[in-house]
Amino acid sequence: MLEINNLHVDLEDEDKTILKGVTLSVEPGSVHAIMGPNGSGKSTLSYVLAGRDGYKVTQGGATLEGRDILDMETEERAAAGLFLAFQYPVEIPGVGNMTFLRTALNSQRKARGEKEMSATDFLKMVREKARTLKIDADMLKRPVNVGFSGGEKKRNEILQMAVLEPQMCILDETDSGLDVDAMKLVADGVNALRDGKRAFLVITHYQRLLNHIKPDVVHIMANGRIIKTGGPELALEVEENGYADILEEVA
């Protein structure tokens, strides 16, 4: 599904290297987790994959279902099936949540040469998906993320994921700022989207989200590299002992 090969990334405006050769292969239907201390490059990896400005790929590459995504515009990557759930979802005053969702969905469909969804079908579909995420009609009507609590913003991210039905979902610290109940709700939303084909890359500091979204593979990232890869037990080890032991072990 997602192949990242020896990816090296610099900051565009500073002489600073963030990713120093990341290699990763996420198979269809699987859940991979990336854990690591602050500043290890986890969020940079997600931004580079999604196409945010400000980064320069100096070496290596990334493909989604065999297609080179680093050459694509951000919106083309989304239409190709890549989705990034933001750590800090952006507030957009003046743009209604429904308008946003519908424009996004139909833009992607158009880009893929598919028929746009009618307003009625769209409304029905969104309402149904919103209900399972406990997103009420008022939240759908309001401007995108404006006045939303931290939990509401993250639920809104998952709603977008459910509506857009991407093949490859990257969740960037989706658990940050969530209480236990909200985390459960978000995790249930993600789990409902697991269909054997769709793949997930879950970026997190803590193991607790992984109690709810069970990973198949866990990677530990530090200083711009993946330093250790293992099964779910690796996440438990981090929870128990912190990153220090692992960092020492590979040093």
Add this chain to the structure above:
Amino acid sequence: MALDDPRVSATEERLATMEVPDVGCTARAREAALGRVRAMGLPQARDEYWKYTRPDTLIQPQAPAAAVFEDDEPPVFDGGDRLKIVFVDGIFDPDRSDDLSLEGVEIDRLEDVCCTKEHWAEDLYGTLEARGQTPVARPLAALNTAYAGDGVTIRVTGKPSKPINLIYMHVDEAADVFLHHVVRVESGAVATILENGPAAARFNKCIEIDIADGGTLHHVRAQGRDHQRRAVTHLFARLGAESVFKSFSLTVNGVLTRNECVVEFLGDGGIAHIAGACVGDGDFLHDDTVFVTHDAVGCESRQVFKKVLRNGARGVFQGKILVKSGAQKTDGYQISQSLMLDDDSEFDAKPELEIYADDVACSHGSTSGAIDEDALFYLRARGVPHGIATDLLTLAFLAEAVEEVEDVTLREELVARLDAWLTRRRD
């Protein structure tokens, strides 16, 4: 003033080309207005109040020609039922207009303001304009009072069932037009006045609005799509106690537009909201010059102006809130913002507060910025192409101003116009 004073010579040069028309019973008001024009002189480029907008093409004897725009959109406000009053190149056209009788309102042409019949507008014509000349001179408004050849008087006595729509058609590419309307909203009466159309190559319009205690007036205008047209408009509003006045202007295109708005609260508890949204591309200058005077207790005023500028377009905002001593509990708000879609555009803002009362809440703000990169990335990350995402954010920027229009249908129509304008320019 010496005769070789450029202001005097420019003024006399302009006046020499025109004759004061004999319309209705307005001769005395016109004579007084002409006196004001001569005393003030027409604006010059060095005047403080014309620092950002060059007045030369507005005062020169000959109006610069403006090609008539082939408008491919249906006229704005066409969707709803309204009483149409049509002017073609500044002359009332009875054939294109509806019958002027409507329950709850008395509408006359300016020429019907007749001394023998003691018309209500006789004492109002030029009066609010004259009041509005201090503390800031507005000579082009006095020029209008002196020379306006046509216009209507609208007296709202009840709650007319539909809006009154003043439509300004532009046919002759040299049309140099003065129109002057007088509006009186009686106590407890409620009405909506719509204005649309480019009107002329050079349009000088003045509207005087007197709202009695407890009266309400909604005013929404769209200034036409002609690219080369010039317009200088003045709106003078005097508000009685507990009255409400809400005005919104949409401007797309036009090489030069200066909308002056002068509002005065004379009774306690009045509300005035003045808002505007404009979008300019290339050879475009849009100037909102607003002066709100609080001279009563507990009044609320709001100014919301948003400008979208690209390809060297220019925006100007000069807005003032004056709170006189004794105007306690004043709630004054003013925001002027520009969204610049490239590096070539320019926005000049001069927000002013002058407060002589000690128990008031007044705030003002002005910003200039580009499209929010974070929001743009967020939209694109969801698959919205760059051009559409930029337009969505541009409409979102304008939304705060457009939302000042209370009527949902009108609001949607205005948004649709803005959306179409942006779509035509999408990469």
